[in-house]
Each structure stands twice: as C-alpha cells, then as structure tokens.
C-alpha cells in the first residue's frame with residue numbers, strides 16, 4: 001500500500017489544528033535571562049542548488065550556517081554537499097542557536113541525542129512558519145560523541161530530511177581528549193544516506209508504508225564512490241546512518257573485525273569487536289581502522305550486505321580506502337575508554353512491571369505504538385513518568401519490517417534482546433538513543449528520566465513510520 005501525498009497533507013493539517021488548541025504553557029520554563037552564551041550560531045533552512053554530478057544540479061533544501069560568536073571551528077562546511085555544516089562543541093558550552101525558516105513550509109530543528117529541555121528539543125509543537133525563527137538556548141550536557149540535527153515537524157520530517165536537511169553535531173570533552181585517539185586528518189566522519197532522483201536530477205521523495213528509499217548512495221551529502229586516500233596509520237571513523245528508512249548491514253572487505261569504540265551516546269567503556277553489524281537510521285558507530293601495516297596501493301572497503309546475509313555473501317562497497325605512501329600516526333586502543341554508570345535492573349521503579357511497547361500497524365491509523373498514533377496532548381498512563389525515576393521499557397516487533405526505536409532525552413542502555421531468524425548484529429553496546437528491532441526482536445532497555453521535566457517524544461526513526469504516525473509523547477512530571 002502506498003501512502004499518498006494527500007494522506008500526508010491530511011495528517012499534517014489535522015495535527016496543526018490540534019496544536020492550536022493545545023497548550024504547553026505548563027511545561028515551558030522561562031528562558032533564564034542570565035544565560036550568556038559562549039557560542040552563538042544561526043542556521044537557516046532554505047532552498048539550495050548543488051551540483052552533485054557534472055551533468056546536473058539539484059534543487060534541494062539545506063541548512064546554511066553562520067557563526068556569530070565563538071571559536072572558528074564551531075562550524076565546518078562540507079564542500080559540494082547538501083548537508084548542513086558540521087557543528088562542534090565542548091561539553092559544558094552554553095549555546096544559542098537561531099533557527100531561521102526560509103522553507104515554503106513550517107519546520108523546527110531537533111538535536112538528535114542531546115539531552116536538552118522540552119523547549120530546546122525541537123518538539124513539533126514549536127514548528128515555525130515560513131519567514132519565522134526559533135531561538136534555542138541550552139548547555140551541552142552530553143559526553144563527547146557524534147550527535148546530529150534534523151527537522152522534526154509532525155508529518156513532514158521524512159520529506160524535509162530527504163530533501164537535504166540534516167547535519168552533524170559533534171561534542172568533545174576532557175575524557176576523550178586525554179585518551180589520545182586518532183585526530184585531525186586521521187579522524188573522519190561520514191553520513192550515509194540514500195536518495196532517489198528524477199530525470200531532471202531533482203530529489204524524488206516517494207513515501208510508502210515501508211519508508212522512503214533511494215537507489216543512489218550518498219556519503220556526506222555527495223554521491224558515493226570516491227576512493228578515500230589514507231596514510232599508513234590508525235584512523236578513527238564515525239558513521240551516522242542518516243537514511244530515512246534504510247538499515248545497513250556492514251562489514252570490512254578484508255574479513256577483519258572492526259574495533260568499535262563508540263556508539264550513539266559516545267565512547268564505550270571497552271573496545272567491542274564487530275563482524276557484520278547493522279546500522280539503522282539515526283544510529284552511529286565509532287571505530288578504529290588500522291592501515292599501519294598495509295602497503296601503498298592496498299585497498300580496504302566497508303561493504304553493505306543484504307539484511308539477512310552472512311559474511312562472504314554478495315556485497316557492495318560503501319566506503320573504499322586506498323593506502324598512500326605517507327606514514328601516518330599509529331595509535332593503540334586504550335584499555336579503558338570512557339566508563340559510564342551501568343544501570344541495573346534493580347534500580348528501575350518498574351522492574352517487576354515492565355512497560356511494554358508493541359510496534360504494530362493498526363487499521364486506519366497506519367504504523368503505531370501499542371495501537372496508538374501520534375496525539376498532540378493525550379497520554380496513556382504508561383507515558384507519564386515521575387521525574388528522577390529509572391524505568392525499563394520493552395519493545396516488541398511482531399512485524400516483518402525493521403523498526404529503529406528512538407527515545408528523546410537521556411541516553412539509555414540495552415538490557416536484553418531476543419531475536420529470531422537470521423537477523424543478528426545490532427549495535428547494543430554502550431549508551432544508546434536508538435535501538436534497532438529487526439522482525440521478531442524483543443528488546444528491553446533501561447533509562448533514567450532525571451534531567452528535565454516536560455514533554456518529549458519517542459518514535460520509530462524510519463521517518464515515514466514516524467510521520468505516519470509511529471510517534472508518541474511521554475511526559476516527565
């Protein structure tokens with residue numbers, strides 16, 4: 001079944017009507033007048049023309065950044081890309097970001113993975129119209145890691161992201177600095193996306209119940225396929241799956257294991273060896289790749305496999321590295337990376353009464369969580385949480401499709417997973433903000449709700465599922 005554009009329009013119209021009658025006044029805290037930002041930037045969402053090949057240029061949407069106050073390296077543009085500037089902050093930075101909407105429709109920015117208050121979280125309720133702006137003021141509280149930003153208006157997130165709106169949000173901290181990991185040009189960040197183009201070379205957004213897929217692989221907002229020249233040294237590589245719907249199944253071409261050092265919420269405590277692993281929409285992986293012992297001209301690629309494939313089956317390269325004749329720095333993997341507090345089952349207030357979330361399609365509602373689609377201002381009992389509590393949530397996927405479930409707010413930890421069939425290889429280590437549920441999977445996560453009161457979202461990060469309408473609010477009171 002295809003989602004028609006009319007369905008989308010209808011769902012966004014009905015929601016904005018709801019939003020007008022609904023008041024968040026009780027949870028909006030006054031902006032602290034003593035807040036004096038260390039860094040001020042402006043991000044404008046606007047139409048943009050990018051030459052993605054020599055034959056055609058594409059009209060799409062991009063975030064354009066401008067640094068108003070703060071260090072020069074806060075903002076870095078990726079040349080020839082449609083992605084917004086990569087932002088870089090330190091933990092503890094006080095940040096003001098002014099979002100200007102020059103799109104022909106309403107929008108709002110969400111800082112994916114960042115722990116910020118309700119009014120800084122880009123909740124669809126705060127979407128601003130064409131020509132309007134929205135001001136964010138927050139302190140970066142997260143540990144070092146690769147986070148990202150993207151639009152979050154209800155019913156339009158999929159379209160806006162597919163049209164080009166997204167960017168990286170890198171956080172640094174002292175713990176990471178002391179570890180001496182590969183840095184400067186031996187640290188590389190990648191955003192994987194797929195896109196569909198029409199004959200004129202413009203983006204062709206086709207939402208379906210399966211999500212919007214493309215047939216062209218994009219890396220960092222450019223068409224994939226460029227070989228990356230690397231020195232004979234150790235590299236730190238971080239990847240964000242920025243696709244609307246595509247789950248990657250990845251492995252190295254040389255059969256070697258990948259030394260994972262970080263996840264969605266930053267560094268792991270100890271290195272984790274990966275063979276063939278899934279990277280679902282909005283998940284991040286951080287790993288070291290050592291080219292020190294390789295000869296000039298040698299190539300290694302990161303290959304993508306079918307979701308049910310085994311190592312050695314058919315695959316296609318996504319990233320290809322070629323070793324050059326330069327000596328790079330060599331790094332060893334620190335014994336201990338960045339410890340974090342492990343949450344135990346016994347700490348959860350509901351450890352004998354675990355909250356259950358079933359990912360199902362409901363008649364007339366599309367994709368849902370426990371049979372409920374998005375509602376602006378209605379909560380089930382289990383969606384109201386006492387501030388300070390730690391809870392265990394169980395997601396179950398009885399459908400035939402993957403659902404990457406994302407929860408806003410503090411990162412969570414994965415307690416258990418049961419899988420059926422051939423679907424193994426999810427990234428469960430470390431601090432997470434998205435957990436992949438392959439068909440048949442049952443996963444328990446544990447999460448603290450102890451930083452901000454207010455209304456936050458949890459949803460499937462298949463963006464067409466989110467828009468239609470596998471998304472709910474939860475409220476911390």
Ligand code: C2O
Nearest residue numbers: 110112282406457
């Ligand atoms: Cu990356 Cu609520 O989203």
Ligand code: CU
Nearest residue numbers: 111112113408
């Ligand atoms: Cu998010």
Ligand code: CU
Nearest residue numbers: 403460462465
């Ligand atoms: Cu889904």
